[in-house]
Amino acid sequence: MQSSLPFSDKADFDDAQRGLVARPDTLTIKDAKGNVVWDLEQYKTYIGLDKPAPDTVNPSLWRNTQLVMQYGLYKVTDGIYQVRGYDLSNITFVQGQTGWIVFDPLISAETAKAAFDLVTEKLGKKPIKAVVYSHSHIDHYGGVRGIISDEDVQSKRTRIFAPEHFTxxxxxxxxxxxxxxxxxxVYMYGALLPRNAQGGVNGGLGQTVSTGTATLMLPTDVVKKTGETHTVDGVKMVFQMTPGTEAPAEMNTFFPDKKAMWMAENTTNTMHNILTLRGAQVRDALKWSSYLDETIRLYGKDTEVKFQAHHWPQWGNAKILDYWKKQRDLYKYTHDQSVNLMNKGYTGTEISEMIKLPPELDQFWPNRGYYGSLRHNSRAIYQRYMGWYDGNPVSLNNLPPSDAAKKYVQYMGGEAAAISKARADFDNGEYRWVAEAMKHVVFANPSSRDGKELLADALEQMGYQAESGPWRSVYLQGAFELRNGTPKAGGTNVASPDTIRAMPPEMLFDYFGVRLNGPKAAGKKIALNVDFTDLKKQYGLVVENGVLNYSSGVLPQSDARLTMSKATLDSIQLKETTLEQAISSGALKVEGNRQAFSDFMGLLDTFDFWFNIVTP
Known part of the structure; x- marks a missing residue:
């Protein structure tokens, strides 16, 4: 890798450091209780521009890490500033006539507030006139309550813009x-890994995710079409809609008066995910490339600076156009060649071994796989078209992991023989195969200490070799849990109270349907009418045949009628109040069979966050 990539090219380092206004000497952010939610100091002890890549870190990933570690307040161009390195994402401040327009306020309220405090300290105190959510991922809206309040929105002092279907x-x-x-x-971002050269180094898009308070405030202005233009506080913004690219609801923003293009997360300085390792719906690589082509056609000739929600900007029209074309062609090539091989009969696993980028795309630094990777993106494209089944009859109804593992180990000659052979393969550097073999040993016998240790050793070595930040984190988190057990604390609560409260009744009832324990509900029939007093809406809920169905309006016959505000139901869900407390306070009125509602709530599962992954 050292010889095949242009490590002597230092242009990215110039761009990443350009425009620095100020940075604090130390950067540790805490919540109101004193808990650390973001800490760059631990990373700074072993990562620096003057430090060579350790043996335990892929040199290309190390280069990306050095760049991402450039933190502080930066001037992008006249009237546009970014605070970088305060979370996984960047927060951007566009100066208007009297205040700020803020783009993508990070994950946590605490990190967003700290960034805004830095801006206020260095550039003066100004109100926030608008917030723009570029898309529907939590690292682009979760910190909003750290910079504005409900009163700001209700009084119309602050507007919130978002693409159609954002909420x-x-x-x-x-x-x-x-x-x-x-x-x-937890695996993908490495948030729980130790901060050293053998642990968490980089998440690809940023160091890792903050662990503060994730919030949500609903948009006041919904953008629906490309070319839609809004002027806020004297700043003209032209939006380009890009649904189905990096997010189902996403948009870029062009500032014609500044010749500046905000790319949201549609182009960053890395290959992105077609299917993120944390799980999501498969993205459309072909559509993604077509929207980047549209960006070039609509805004290319007028753009002199390009910036986005992760990484550092670029300047100069020719450089930006070359960058956009190579990012466009990265996704187009990956799509076209994956489908080409698919149509020749190769499966997703085989395609991931075969596909290679041409040198002009592969050796371009912003196309390297620090976040996404060619291997798993090609599999994602196969999945989008063909699904989970690879066409081989053996794969149609194969045994589950633990059952298959017991047979594999038996065929290998038993656990001791399998471990002995795997140790020899480990010494030969065959880490992928050792991991495959030891996975079966661990799933056949979860108490196998030797099997867990050897599997952890193999995962660790693959983590050290990985160019992708998430791949490194996944491997090392797996190794950590094999050695130390499943954690019991940490991670980000994505289903935050703000998110639950923002759910319309229809989505809430869909969520109830997911939570309904089907086997427990089998043979039961419960009919409830729900009257939401604050929404002036009524719904009928029926549990029958082990499923929950709902409809607008009341049922002609029901076991009970519930009268309450949706906020009351949210509070019961969030365990802020109990069913009995809601009834006794008068917040919930139950007519008919009160036990029917209790029985219904008793059928709803709560999910254990810390389920096992590397062990059965």
Whole structure:
């Protein structure tokens, strides 16, 4: 790798440091209780521009880490500033006539507030006239309550812009499958790994995720079409809609008066994910490339600076156009060649071994796989078209991991023989195969200390070799849990109280349907009418055949009628109040069979966040 990539090219280092206004000597951010939610200091003890890559870190990933560690307040161009290195994402401040327009206020209220405090200290105190959410991922809106309040919005002092369907996707992604995604995000972002050269180094897009208070405030202004223009506090913004690219709801923003293009997360200085390792719906690589082509056609000739929600900006029209074309062609090539090989009969696993980028794309630093990777992106494209089944009859109804593992180990000659052979393969550097073999030993016998240790050793070596930050984190978190057990604390609560409260009743009832324990509900029939006094809406809920169905309006016959505000139901869900407390306070009125509602709530599962991953 050292010889195949242009490590002598230092242009990125110049760009990443350009425009520095100020940075604090130390950067540790705490919540109101004194808990650390973001700490760059631990990283600074072993990462620096003057430090060579350790043996335990891929040199290309180390280069990206050195760049991402450039933190502080930066001037992008006249009237546009960014605070970088205060979270996984950047927060951007665009200066208007009297105040700020803020783009993407980070993950946590605490980190967003700290960034705003830095801006206020160095550039003067100004009100926030608008917040723009570029898309529906939590690192682009979660810190909003750290910089504005409900009163700011209600008084119309501050507007909140977002792309069409933002709220729907922000809520559904973080709630419907949020528990599983949140657990897997612990692996993907390495937030719990030790901060040293053998542990957490870089998340690809930024160092890692903050662990403060994730919030949500609903948009006041919804952007619906490309070319839609809004002027706020004297700042003209032209929006380009890009749904179905990096997020289901996303938009870029062009500032014609500044010749500046905000790319949201549609282009960053890395290959992005077609399918993120934490889990999500598969993205459309072909559509992604087509929107980047549209960016070039609509805004290319007029852009002199390009900046985005992660990494550092670029300046100069020719340089930006070359960058956009190579990012566009990265996704187009990955799509076209994956589908080409798919149509020749190769499976996703085989395609991931075969596909290679041409040198002009592969050796371009912003196309390197620090966050996404060519291997798992090609599999994602296969999945989008063909699904989980690879066409081989053996794969159609294969045994689950633990059952298969017992047979594999038996065929290997038993646990001791499998471990002995795997140790020899480990010494030969065959880490991928050792991990595959030891996975079966661990799933066949979860108490196998030797099997766990050897599997952890193999995962650790693959982590050290990984160019992708998330791949490194996944491998090292797996090794950590094999050696120390499943954690019991940490991670980010994506289904935050703000998110739950923002759910419309229909989405809330869909979530209830997911939480309903089907086997427990089998044979039961419960009919409830719900009257939300604050929404002036009524719904009928029916549990039958082990499923929950709902409809607008009341049922002609029901076991009970519930009258309450949606806020009351939210409080019961969030365990801020109990069912009995809500009834006794008068917040919930139950007519008919009160036990029916209690029985219904008793059928709803709560999900254990810390489920096992590397052990059965």
């Amino acid at each position: 729907e996707h922000a809520i559904s992604e973080n709630v419907i499958a949020g528990n599983a995604m949140g657990r897997r995000a």
